[in-house]
Amino acid sequence: MPSTDPFRFAILSDAHVHDIAADYGLPDAPEALSVRPLADTMRSTRVFNESKAALLRALEEIAARGIRHVVITGDYTDDGQGPARTAAQAIFCEAEERLGLRIFLTVGNHDVFADDGRHRTKRFLTASGGYGVLTSDPERRDPDARFVALRPDMRCLGSPAGLAPFATFGFMPREDDILWETPFGTDPDPEARRYAVTSPDGQRREWLFDASYLVEPVAGLRFLMIDANVFVPLNPGQMLADMTFEDSTNAGWTALLRHKPFLLDWIGRAAEAARRDGARLIAFSHYPVLDPLDGTGADERALLGETDMVKRRPSPEVAEALIAAGITVHVSGHLHVNDTAQGRNDGGVLTNIAMPALCGFPPAYKIATLCAEGLGIETVSLDAMPLDARLMQLYAREAARDGLETGGLLAAGDYGAFLHAHIGRIATRRYLKRDWPQDLAEAIRLLTLGDLAGLALTAEPVTLEDFLRTGGLAGAGVAEAGKAGLVDPSLSDLPATELVGDWYRLRMGSDLGLKAIAAERRTAYAALARAFAGRDWPEDSLQRPLALAMRMMTAYAEGLPSGNFTLDWDSGAIRGD
Template sequence: MKIAVIADPHFHDINHRQGVGVGEGAAIRTLADTAASTRVFNESYHATRALLDDIVRRGISLVVVAGDLTDDGQQSTMAAATALLDDYARRFGLRFVATAGNHDLYAIHGRHQSKRFLNTDGSHTLVSSDPAMQQGDSVERIVSDQMYCGGYGTAIPALGAYGFFRREGDLHWECPFGSDDRLEARSFEIVSADGFTRRRMIDASFLVEPVEGLWLLSIDANVFEPKDGDLDPRLEKSYHDSTDAGWNSMPRNKGFVLDWMRDVAARARASGKRLIAFSHYPIVDPLNGTSTDEARLLNDTSFLRRTPNPEVSKVAAATGIKIHFSGHLHINDTAVFRDGDDFLVNIAVPSMVGFPPAYKIVDVGSDRLGIETVTIADVPGYDAAFPYYRIEAAREGLSARVAEAENHADFLSRHLAEMVRHRYLPKEWPQDLARLVPQLTLGDLDAFAGSLLPLTVEDATAIVGREQDGAGAMDALPLFEVIVDWYRLRKGREIALDFIDPARIAAYRLTAQRYAAGSWPQGSLQDRLGSFMRMMMDWLDSQPSRDFSVDLATGEVTSSAHLGRTVRRQTGAA
C-alpha cells in the first residue's frame, strides 16, 4: 500500500480577484510581497495541479494533507482549493485525509485578511475583508467578505470531506470525544495563562480507517490560547497565534489529545493496525540538534520559535505514536527522538511553494515504512505571473531575477536567494555580521580560521582579501552565496545537493574542518563563524531525508541506495 503525503499547498486562485466578478480581474499577488514571504503565492495555482498530477500518474489514490491547504483561509480561496481536490477525487478516485493548518482557520470566529493584487500597469489594488484597513500605497481599496478567514465553525465543514466527519465506507472513525462527529460535540475549554479568561474551542482531531488495517491519525495541533484579560473573543488579537505555538502548547492546553493518542496507539498495537500520525507542526526538533548554535549565531528566528522542546517530544513519544508527519516549516527533514525504550520519528514534508518543491510517498510494509521523496522541478505554467512581475519590477525599481527561472524548482531556489538578501540577513542576522557579509569570500573565512588570535568584526576588515598560501578555486566565492547554500541545506537537506555544485560542498567541508580544529573565546568572530560551519555540516550529515526506510519496531532510519546524484542547476545567488 502506498500513500502520498503532501504539506502546505497554500493554494491561491490566480484567476479570481476577490471583490470583483469572475473573469473581471486576475488575482496576481505582487512581486514585492512574494520576495518578502517565506512562500510564493501565484505559483501555487499550477504547482498544486502538477503535484496532484504526479500522484495520479504513480497510481496512488490515498493522499494525506498535512495542513495549510489554502493561502490564508479566505472564503473564496477555501472554495477554490476544495473544488480542486474534489475534482481530482471525482475524476481520478483520489481520497484526501487532512489536518487543518494555521493558514486554514483562526480560532472560533476567524480573522480578517488583506492582500495586494497587481494591475496591468504594475500598480496594485488592496483587497481586504476589514473595512478599517488603510489603503496604503495601493491605487485602490476593495472591501470584500470573501477575503475573510473563517474559524472552526466554517473552515472544518468546508474541509469536511477530508476525514473531519464520518464518511460512508470508512471502516472506523472516532475523535478524542468519542464517535460523535458533530462539531458541537467536539469542544473543550481553553484557559488563559492567568487562569481567568475561559473560552470554548473546537478540536478537529480524528482517527480514520479508510482501508483495512491502516489507521490514519490526524492531530489538530492548532492551539488558540486566549490572552490574559477580558478581551473581545471575536478579535484576532485576543488569542495567541498558533503559528509559533504548535506542539509546545499542546500538553498545557490539549492534554486530552495526548491521552487519546496513547489510547489509540495501544489499541492499534493490540488489533494489528498500522498507525500513521500527522499534524501540521513538527513534534521533534527539525533543526537536528543545531538549535543551540543557531541561537548563538542569529537573532530570534522563526525556526527557533517553532522548534518543539525536548520535554514535549518526550511526552509525545510516551504515547506510543511511532511515526509522525509534519508540515509548517516547508523543509525536508527526518528527526528521531529517543527516551529509553520510547522513540518518535518525525518526517518533515516540504512544500511546493517553498524550496525544495517536493512531497513524500510512503510504502506501508508489515515491519517497515519505505519513504520516497519526490522533487517536482517542472511545473507547466510555472511562469504565468512572470510578465506581471517584470512590469511591476520596471515600475518600482525591483529586481526581476526570479522571473528568469528555467523551471519551478529553479524559481524557488532563486526566491530563496532573494529571501536571504531581503529577509533573513536584515531580520535574522546580527547587524554587524550582516554588514560584513557583502565584503567577504569563502577564502576570507579560511583566513579567519587560520588566525590563532580571536577576531572581532572590526578586526576582520584588515584581513579581508589577503591572499593565502594554497588558495583554491573556491576562495573567491562570495560569502553571500555560501549563506544561500547554507539556507538551501537548512531547508532541503539531501535534496539541496541537487542544486549545489559538488565542488562547493567539498570546499565547505574543508573550511568546516579548519574551524573544528580551532578554539576561540565565545563571541569571537571565529566562534560565531564556527557555529555557522558546524550547522552546515550537521545538515549535510543528518538523518537520511530523501529516500529511506524506518524500522517500526526500533525507529532505526536506513538510507536507501541513491546513486547517480546530479546537479540540476546552481541558481539565484549573485
C-alpha cells in the same frame, strides 16, 4: 496489516493555495488574473501565484502512479480567505471525482483562526501599474495603493465554520471507513467535539472545536489526524478588536501538552487499540514533534538569538509524552522543511518526518510504502513543473517598472529554478536582514569565500569590531598561505552571501538541498567547516560566529536521510536508499 502486499499512499503539505484565476472583483486586474506582486513574493518564505498549479501537478502525478490515498498535513489554503477556501475545496473535489483519490486533511495555522477568525489583507497587481488592496478589515488604509477595497470574504474564518467546506475530506466519517472516531467518541457533530481553554489569568474560559480524528481507510492502516492548533484566550486587558486569542503559529505541540491534554489520553488509547488489533498507526499533524533541524537549536540560539525557528521547535517533553503514548511515526508540515528527526528513550523511539512545502524550496511531496518490515519513503520533486508564461511576463513588467532586483527569478526556466532563486533572494534580503545580528550580517556582505578561508587559517583571531572599523581584512594579518588549498581559486571571489543562500538551501532541503548545490561548492563548504572547527575562537572574534554557522551547515548536510529511505518498524533504524 492483514495483507503482505505493500500499500502506498501520498503525503503533501503546505500547499497554501491561491487561485490566480479566481474572481476577486478587482477593478483593474491584469489579463483578468488575480496576481500577487512579485515584490511580496520576494519578501515571503513562500511563493503565492504558483501554488495552485503546484498542488494540481502533485495530485495528477500521484494519481498517475496508481496511488489512491493522499494525506495533507495542513495549510492547504493561502491564508484562510474565502476565495482560497473555494479553490482548495474545488481542487480536492475534482481530485476525488476525476482522479479517484481519497483526500485526508489535518488543519494548519493558516486555514482557520480560533472560533471567530480574523481579518486578512492582501495586495494584488493592477493592469495600470502598482498594486491594489483587498481586505476584510474596514479600518485598513494604504496611501500607496491604487485602491483599497473592502471584501468581507477575505476574512479567515474560525473553526468549525472554516472547516465546513472540507468536512468530507476526513473531518467527518464516510460509509466506507472501516473505523472513524474523534477524541470525544464517534459523534461527528461539531458541538460534541469542543474542549475548554482558559486565559493565562483565568478570567476567560472558551469552548473551542477540535478537528482531530482517527480513520482506518484500508484494513490494518490507521491515520491519526491531530489538530495541533492551540488558540489560547488572551487576558481581557490584552484583547484587541480582532485579536482575542494568541496566535498558534509558535505554539505547536509544546502548548498542546498544556492546553489539550485530552489529546494525549486519546492518542494513547488509539495506539494501544492499534497494537491490540494488529494495525499500523501513523500520526499526522501540522506541527513537528521533534526538532527537524538536526539538533542545531543551541547553536542557532547562540548565533542568531530567538528566531522564529527557535520559537517553533517543540520542547523535549513532547517527544517523551508521545513515546509514552505509544507513537512511533509522526509526519508534520508547518516549517516548510524537508528533514527526518528521531528521539529515543528507554520507552522506545519516535521518528518525525518533516514535509517540505509545495510552494517553497524544495518543492516536493512524499510517497509512503507500507510493508511488513517497515515504512519506505520516496521524496518526489516538483522542480520540472513549467512556469506560467503569463505570470513571468507580469513579473518582468513589475520589475522593470518598480526597479526590482529579482536575483535570477526572471531567468528561471522551471519551477525548481524559480524556487532555487527565490530562497537565495530571501536568504539575504529577509533572513540575513531580520534574523542575523546586524554587525555579523554587515561583515558577511563584505566577505568572499577566499576571505573566509583566510579567516579560518589565520594565526590571530580578528575581532568583528576591528573588521567593520577597517572595512575589510586589509592589514588585519589574515592568512594568505594555504587559502588556495582550502578553497579552489575559481571560488575565491564568490561572495559569502552565496554561501548564505546555500546555507538556507541545506537548512530547508537537507538531502534535496545538497542536490541543489554544485559539487565544487559543497567541497569548499566542507573544507571551510573543518578549518573553522579546528580552533576555539574567542568570544569577540569574527571567526566564532562563522564557525557556529559552518557547524550548523555541516549538521544540515549530515543529518538522517530525508529524501529516499526506509524506516524499520521495530527498531526505528533508518536506511538511506
